[in-house]
Amino acid sequence: MSTQKVRKAVIPAAGLGTRFLPATKAIPKEMLPIVDVPTVQYIIEEAVASGIEEILIITNSNKHCMENHFDKDYELEARLSESGKTAQVKLINDIANLANIYYVRQKEPKGLGHAVLCAKSFIGNEPFAVLLGDDVVINKGGQPALQQLINAYDKHHASVVGVQTVAEDQVSKYGIVAPNRNVPADGRAVKLDNMVEKPKQEEAPSRMAVLGRYVLTPEIFDLLESQGAGAGGEIQLTDAICRLIDTQAVYAYDFEGIRYDVGDKFGFIKATIDFALERPDLRDQVADYLKEIAEKMK
Ligand code: G1P
Numbered sequence: 001m002s003t004q005k006v007r008k009a010v011i012p013a014a015g016l017g018t019r020f021l022p023a024t025k026a027i028p029k030e031m032l033p034i035v036d037v038p039t040v041q042y043i044i045e046e047a048v049a050s051g052i053e054e055i056l057i058i059t060n061s062n063k064h065c066m067e068n069h070f071d072k073d074y075e076l077e078a079r080l081s082e083s084g085k086t087a088q089v090k091l092i093n094d095i096a097n098l099a100n101i102y103y104v105r106q107k108e109p110k111g112l113g114h115a116v117l118c119a120k121s122f123i124g125n126e127p128f129a130v131l132l133g134d135d136v137v138i139n140k141g142g143q144p145a146l147q148q149l150i151n152a153y154d155k156h157h158a159s160v161v162g163v164q165t166v167a168e169d170q171v172s173k174y175g176i177v178a179p180n181r182n183v184p185a186d187g188r189a190v191k192l193d194n195m196v197e198k199p200k201q202e203e204a205p206s207r208m209a210v211l212g213r214y215v216l217t218p219e220i221f222d223l224l225e226s227q228g229a230g231a232g233g234e235i236q237l238t239d240a241i242c243r244l245i246d247t248q249a250v251y252a253y254d255f256e257g258i259r260y261d262v263g264d265k266f267g268f269i270k271a272t273i274d275f276a277l278e279r280p281d282l283r284d285q286v287a288d289y290l291k292e293i294a295e296k297m298k
Contacts, residue, residue: 003157004126004127005051005127006051006052006126006127006128006129006150006153006154006215007051007052007053007054007126007128008052008053008054008055008056008122008123008126008128008129009047009052009054009055009056009128009129009130009131009146010055010056010057010058010116010119010122010123010128010129010130010131011040011043011044011047011055011056011057011058011130011131011132011133012058012112012115012116012130012132012133013028013030013040013057013058013059013063013066013133014058014059014060014063014105014106014109014115015029015109015133016109017029019263019264019265020032020263020265026062027065028040028059028062028063028065028066029133029263030043030063030066030133031065031066031069032262032268034136034262034268034271034272034275035272035275035276035279035282038066038069039133039136039262040057040066040069040133041069041095041098042136043131043132043133043136044070044098044099044101045098046131046137046144046145047099047129047131047146048098049144049147050129050143050144050146050147050150051147051150052099052129052146053099053100054099054100054102054122055099055100055101055102056101056102056103056104056119056122056123057101057102057103057104058103058104058105058106058115058116058118058119059103059104059105059106060105060106060107060109061105067103069095070095070096070098070101071096072093072096073092073096076092077089077092077093080092102122104118104119104122105118106118110229110234110235111229111230111232111234111235111236111237112132112234112235112236112237113224113227113230113234113235113236113237113238113239113240114224114234114235116130116216116220116224116237117221117224117225117235120221120224123218123221125218126218127153127159127215127216127217127218128215128216128218129146129149129150129213129214129215129216130213130214130215130216130237131146131212131213131214132212132213133212133262133263134212134261134262134263134264135211135212135213135259135260135261135262135263136259136260136271137211137212137213137255137257137258137259137260138257138258138260138274139255139256139257139258140258140278142256142257143256144257145162145213145255145256145257145259146162146213146215148162148188148253148255148256149161149162149213149214149215149253149255150215152188152189152215152251152253153215155189156186156189156249156251158217158248158249158250158251159214159215159216159217159220159241159244159248159249159250159251160214160215160250160251160252160253161175161177161192161195161210161213161214161241161251161252161253162210162211162212162213162214162253162255163177163208163209163210163211163252163253163254163255164208164209164211164254164255164259165207165208165209165254166207166208166209167207168201168204168207169201170209171199171201171204171207171209172198172199172200172201172204173198173209174198174209174210174211175195175196175197175198175209175210175236175237175238175241176195176196176199176204176205176206176207176208176209176210177190177192177194177195177205177206177208177209177210177252178192178193178194178195178196178205178206179191179192179193179206179208179252180192180193181193188253188254188255188256189251189252189253189254190251190252190254191249191250191251192245192250192251192252193245194242194245195210195238195241195242195245195250196238196242197230197231197236197238197239198231198232208252208254210238210252211255211259212259213255214237214241216241216244217244217248219244219247219248220240220241220244223240223243223244224240227239227240227243258274260274273286273290
């Protein structure tokens with residue numbers, strides 16, 4: 001049983017962003033800002049706040065500006081310094097100093113499982129986290145979602161997928177877990193029997209959906225290597241985790257926090273409004289405007 005610490009994370013960011021065209025024609029969807037921070041930065045901040053030291057982003061040829069965002073920008077820094085904008089200098093430097101970030105390209109869009117497999121040599125033989133950029137999770141006043149999963153990993157020494165309950169008519173959008181009914185839940189953690197990627201509503205084993213946070217043991221890589229195409233003709237991470245359950249315990253952890261599906265237009269709008277309402281510099285203005293709209297709609 002491995003007792004290694006979870007130090008590394010993988011962020012798959014090689015998707016085409018088709019749901020956000022035309023915005024994503026030239027800009028990666030991970031760089032679309034919620035208020036003024038790109039979505040991928042929230043994901044990286046969560047990883048860092050959860051104790052992650054090294055991050056590998058899986059990209060494609062269209063994602064250069066993400067690398068620039070997390071790099072130093074000496075020219076911008078010099079110009080801001082010359083005009084006395086010290087707060088902004090700190091802001092852009094803090095981004096460059098967030099974590100050790102590495103990049104590798106997924107050469108063909110063959111699915112999430114294939115994207116994670118691109119991290120094999122970076123991860124080596126240790127447990128690691130996966131965070132999906134479409135799922136931004138805020139747990140105000142509590143531990144970040146990933147930290148909660150890492151705690152569960154430290155306790156059970158087994159892979160953990162982050163879940164929350166979704167509405168019945170939403171199950172076909174997600175990986176859905178089947179808890180082992182013979183093993184009592186340990187707080188928010190349940191041992192799994194099975195997992196299904198995007199099941200039909202009538203075939204879903206539960207309403208507990210995997211929402212973009214995983215801690216996995218490195219044995220997943222051998223399984224991904226031999227994993228055939230699944231739902232949507234893609235190599236699915238869910239299918240490989242499902243096979244992992246045959247040889248190792250895998251848990252689902254019902255994490256605390258509000259999860260925004262920022263890969264969906266309405267989810268993105270909700271995140272923008274909620275995040276703006278949390279910002280001292282915008283809260284009052286935005287709240288007044290929302291009240292004004294609500295009044296007009298009566
Ligand atoms: C992916 C995973 C799915 C998971 C979902 C969470 O699906 O394959 O298991 O439930 O992310 O957002 P996608 O949304 O990329 O189709």
